[in-house]
Amino acid sequence: MERSMMKRMKDCRDCEDCDSKQPLFKFLTPENYELLNKDRFVVGFKKGELVYKQGTSFTHVIYLISGLVKLYMETRNRNLIIRISKPMEFIGGPGMYTSERHQNSAMALSNVCACFININSFKEVVRTNSLLSEELLKLISVKGQQVFDRLMSISHKQAPGLVAEALLYFSEQIYNSTSFDLNLSRQEFGDFCGMTKESAIRVLKDLKEEGIIKVDEEHFEIFDIPALRRISEIG
Amino acid sequence: MERSMMKRMKDCRDCEDCDSKQPLFKFLTPENYELLNKDRFVVGFKKGELVYKQGTSFTHVIYLISGLVKLYMETRNRNLIIRISKPMEFIGGPGMYTSERHQNSAMALSNVCACFININSFKEVVRTNSLLSEELLKLISVKGQQVFDRLMSISHKQAPGLVAEALLYFSEQIYNSTSFDLNLSRQEFGDFCGMTKESAIRVLKDLKEEGIIKVDEEHFEIFDIPALRRISEIG
DNA sequence: GGTTTCTATTGATCCTTATCAATCAAAACG
DNA sequence: CGTTTTGATTGATAAGGATCAATAGAAACC
Numbered sequence: 001m002e003r004s005m006m007k008r009m010k011d012c013r014d015c016e017d018c019d020s021k022q023p024l025f026k027f028l029t030p031e032n033y034e035l036l037n038k039d040r041f042v043v044g045f046k047k048g049e050l051v052y053k054q055g056t057s058f059t060h061v062i063y064l065i066s067g068l069v070k071l072y073m074e075t076r077n078r079n080l081i082i083r084i085s086k087p088m089e090f091i092g093g094p095g096m097y098t099s100e101r102h103q104n105s106a107m108a109l110s111n112v113c114a115c116f117i118n119i120n121s122f123k124e125v126v127r128t129n130s131l132l133s134e135e136l137l138k139l140i141s142v143k144g145q146q147v148f149d150r151l152m153s154i155s156h157k158q159a160p161g162l163v164a165e166a167l168l169y170f171s172e173q174i175y176n177s178t179s180f181d182l183n184l185s186r187q188e189f190g191d192f193c194g195m196t197k198e199s200a201i202r203v204l205k206d207l208k209e210e211g212i213i214k215v216d217e218e219h220f221e222i223f224d225i226p227a228l229r230r231i232s233e234i235g
Numbered sequence: 236m237e238r239s240m241m242k243r244m245k246d247c248r249d250c251e252d253c254d255s256k257q258p259l260f261k262f263l264t265p266e267n268y269e270l271l272n273k274d275r276f277v278v279g280f281k282k283g284e285l286v287y288k289q290g291t292s293f294t295h296v297i298y299l300i301s302g303l304v305k306l307y308m309e310t311r312n313r314n315l316i317i318r319i320s321k322p323m324e325f326i327g328g329p330g331m332y333t334s335e336r337h338q339n340s341a342m343a344l345s346n347v348c349a350c351f352i353n354i355n356s357f358k359e360v361v362r363t364n365s366l367l368s369e370e371l372l373k374l375i376s377v378k379g380q381q382v383f384d385r386l387m388s389i390s391h392k393q394a395p396g397l398v399a400e401a402l403l404y405f406s407e408q409i410y411n412s413t414s415f416d417l418n419l420s421r422q423e424f425g426d427f428c429g430m431t432k433e434s435a436i437r438v439l440k441d442l443k444e445e446g447i448i449k450v451d452e453e454h455f456e457i458f459d460i461p462a463l464r465r466i467s468e469i470g
Numbered sequence: 471g472g473t474t475t476c477t478a479t480t481g482a483t484c485c486t487t488a489t490c491a492a493t494c495a496a497a498a499c500g
Numbered sequence: 501c502g503t504t505t506t507g508a509t510t511g512a513t514a515a516g517g518a519t520c521a522a523t524a525g526a527a528a529c530c
Contacts, residue, residue, distance in 0.1 A: 073383065073387055075387060075391055076469075076470070077391055077470065078391055080386070080387060080390055080391070082383070082386075093383075094376040094377075094379040094380045094383070095376075095380075096376065097369075097372045097373045097375075097376035097377075098373065098376045098377050098380050099380075103380060103383060104383075123369075126369070126372075127365050127369055128365065130362050130363065130365060130368065133365065133368045133369070133372070134332075134358075134361070134362055134368070136372065137332045137361075137368070137371065137372060137375065138332045138333065140332075140372065140375055140376060140379065141329040141330075141331065141332035141333045141375060142329075142332075142333050143379065144329040144375065144378065144379040144382065145329045145330075145333050145334075145338055147379065147382045147383060147386060148308065148317070148328075148329070148338060148339075148382060150386060151315070151317075151382060151385060151386045151389065152308055152310060152315060154386065154389065154390045155315055155389045155390075155429045156310055156312060156313055156315070158516070158517085159516075159517070185477070185478090186477075186478060186479090187477080187478095194390045195517075195518085196517075196518060196519080197477090197478080197479095198478095198479080198480085198517090198518075198519085199516090199517055199518075201478070201479060201480085202479090202480085202517095205479085205480090217478090234311075235311070235312065393486070393487085394486075394487070420507070420508090421507070421508060421509090422507080422508095430487075430488085431487075431488060431489080432507090432508080432509095433487090433488075433489085433508095433509080433510085434486090434487055434488075436508070436509060436510085437487090437509090437510085440509085440510090452508090
């Protein structure tokens with residue numbers, strides 16, 4: 001395990017003093033903190049390890065302290081990556097308040113450190129803290145909206161638009177830079193775009209030849225953001 | 236306006252005695268009812284009329300008393316019908332707790348009677364009633380899950396699977412019968428399936444020729460539910 | 471070090487679905 | 501009524517991606 005991850009886990013003795021405190025938690029009372037702290041534990045995952053699997057019981061709210069995680073759904077034929085989760089986010093999807101089962105799978109894309117909070121404690125806190133519960137409603141609504149937008153894109157845009165959108169997503173939402181090392185294989189990148197890896201590769205090649213991006217193995221560089229935005233918009 | 240709609244509107248003097256009371260409302264206190272009742276009003280819509288339009292302010296939670304409504308998103312090229320809403324459901328989508336704007340449009344598919352509840356009153360009630368807010372979390376989570384499932388279907392299944400899924404949806408979720416008059420034009424049916432009307436029509440033709448369904452204008456009859464389920468599953 | 475395995479890439483081909491155009495019937499309209 | 505308009509249907513064609521196959525290179529493994 002990395003030194004930085006060890007440090008984080010060691011520091012993580014009390015949610016109230018947590019280095020990676022979620023904005024949502026500023027609404028918590030001392031009693032809330034105490035309850036959440038009781039059954040809480042921190043787990044480290046290595047790249048490629050499954051954090052949880054579609055269909056298993058939803059026993060813990062999982063809060064991502066460090067690293068990247070892919071959330072994806074599996075079907076007979078192909079996988080679809082719903083989104084990439086980054087530190088200070090909850091992962092687990094909408095299963096918490098629906099079926100008590102995970103509706104998707106989560107896999108570590110890098111070394112990951114995650115905090116597991118007992119689901120019953122969490123729900124109890126939400127139940128007794130109306131500020132928190134309103135914020136959680138907002139949070140779930142925003143996530144829901146993002147899935148809507150994904151649905152619109154995937155059902156209407158074609159390959160170049162989808163790849164451009166994906167590149168903008170990674171640049172602006174995940175890595176906050178026009179230059180980044182993508183933590184996904186080409187297969188996974190295709191799964192994220194909702195197409196085969198071959199199609200994704202071909203579009204990347206076109207974008208390279210047009211001088212809009214540079215790709216070398218896992219390293220991506222975006223030269224022309226406006227062009228990508230244009231391609232993403234026209235679909 | 237229809238007689239039945241007149242009756243409903245006349246009867247709708249108090250939410251506590253509402254004929255079409257939402258399961259969610261059993262958690263309301265008398266004070267909650269009073270607050271919701273204050274600014275509440277009922278509106279009738281004729282088939283084809285817009286209940287609200289994508290991009291406008293989210294000023295009211297809209298509760299469907301009678302009739303069917305299509306919720307859809309519009310883009311440059313095509314529309315996508317997200318779902319059909321039936322009586323005793325809230326419509327409005329996730330906009331309530333996100334942007335204060337409607338993220339989709341709603342159009343009456345039949346004569347419709349809907350109850351408009353002031354959004355601030357509604358939020359105030361949710362804020363002060365933890366049972367209700369937990370139920371709302373569940374409700375929003377279930378809707379979110381359904382969008383996920385839609386996303387999986389549309390991104391992976393091909394035309395026959397999508398049409399079969401749509402027919403099962405209308406039969407089982409909307410009309411509760413294997414024989415029904417569809418309130419959608421062929422164009423709208425295509426928008427619901429996420430394809431062009433021509434493609435949808437061709438699939439319907441194939442299903443007719445295989446003896447799985449019968450279609451005459453807007454009247455649909457399903458003879459072989461298991462076959463549809465099979466087609467829907469294999470995609 | 472040599473073999474095996476896995477991933478990325480490219481080319482060729484096929485399948486699915488969108489697009490375009492034409493026809494037909496029903497409904498709306500003057 | 502005849503005319504216009506609208507929606508449904510069918511056929512022909514084209515475009516976009518998926519699939520399959522082959523190759524190359526890198527990484528993993530004896």
